[in-house]
Amino acid sequence: MNGGHDLADIGRYRTHADPMQIVSGNLHTTKVHFEAPPSLAVRQAMREFIAWFNTSGPSSHSPMSALARSGIAHLWFESIHLFEDGNGRLGRAIAEKALAQGLDAPAITALAEMIQRHRKDYYTQLQRASVPNRIDEWLDWFFDIALAVQQRTLERVHFLIAKTKLLDRLRGRINVRQEKALLRMFAEGPDGFRGGLSAANYRTLTGAATATATRDLAELVLLGALRKDGEFKHTRYRLRT
Structure with a gap:
């Protein structure tokens, strides 16, 4: 975010007193999809999130399934919305990290690409899940996306192999x-x-x-x-x- 003149806080938790709202529309027809915790609550919220993340992985006493942990981690992080900008990108990286930890190996996934393809539905699901404490519908949606991501990743790997073979043949x-x-x-x-x-x-x-x-x-x-x-x-x- 370096160079973003519209941002007051870069590389650190947000500090502004105004509500952190996720909105759409223009100035006169603004729709508020979600309001995150105030800036003063972010540091404690992140302590709780990090503590949960570090004690819910595959090496913990009661590990959570990789898919469930990935979906919850992403939703929780996005709900805190600790930065002025870039929360979505980092939240997707955290989701992918949780999946990789569950596999106990680096994971090649296209989660960001698939979410971008279903961006409107993604924001709708985030909005629905971030208000109540029930997240079943969010997890169902996230699981479907994760399975689609797996198929997309396989397609991309096969595509890259075919590309290499074709270019070698045509050299x-x-x-x-x-x-x-x-x-x-x-x-x-x-x-x-x-x-x-x-x-x-x-x-x-x-x-x-x-x-x-x-x-x-x-x-x-x-x-x-x-x-x-x-x-x-x-x-x-x-x-x-």
Whole structure:
């Protein structure tokens, strides 16, 4: 957050006297989703949270399941909302740490990405769970997200393996323009270019002339790097992984 001129407290607990509210809408139609504890209560709230976190892990006398601990840790941390900004990012990191501790190994997860995909539902669930003491619905939602994250992570790992195999196979057989276009397509991840890559996209990415782009793309199809869908102006190219 260094360089954020709108923040009074960077790298430390918030200290302002105003209520810490999670809001949406404009100035005249503001909707308050949640109000966190006042700044004066943050330090004690964090002591309690840290004590619970450090005594609920797999090495404790009565360990909690990894998923439940991860979901509760995230909700609890977000409810305290100890910083002026960045609580969501750190809260997701804490959730991922809890999952990794439960596995007793580093965990490769895409929790932040999946929550971003379901951002509206995420804030709704946080709001519902942060007011009462009942968090069953939140945990049900979090468990579903965690399972979706696991599947997404597997897809990404398989995608990266396929990328490596394809680039190894094509080494020395494609030109600089073709390599640049493929790397740009791979950068989009497993979902690829939305709508597929067009010849116009290829020309923009590589600076190739029309005839050159047509020839380059045709070669990539013959090499098995791309598959071609559609005809004429509706032609699109997608990675063959």
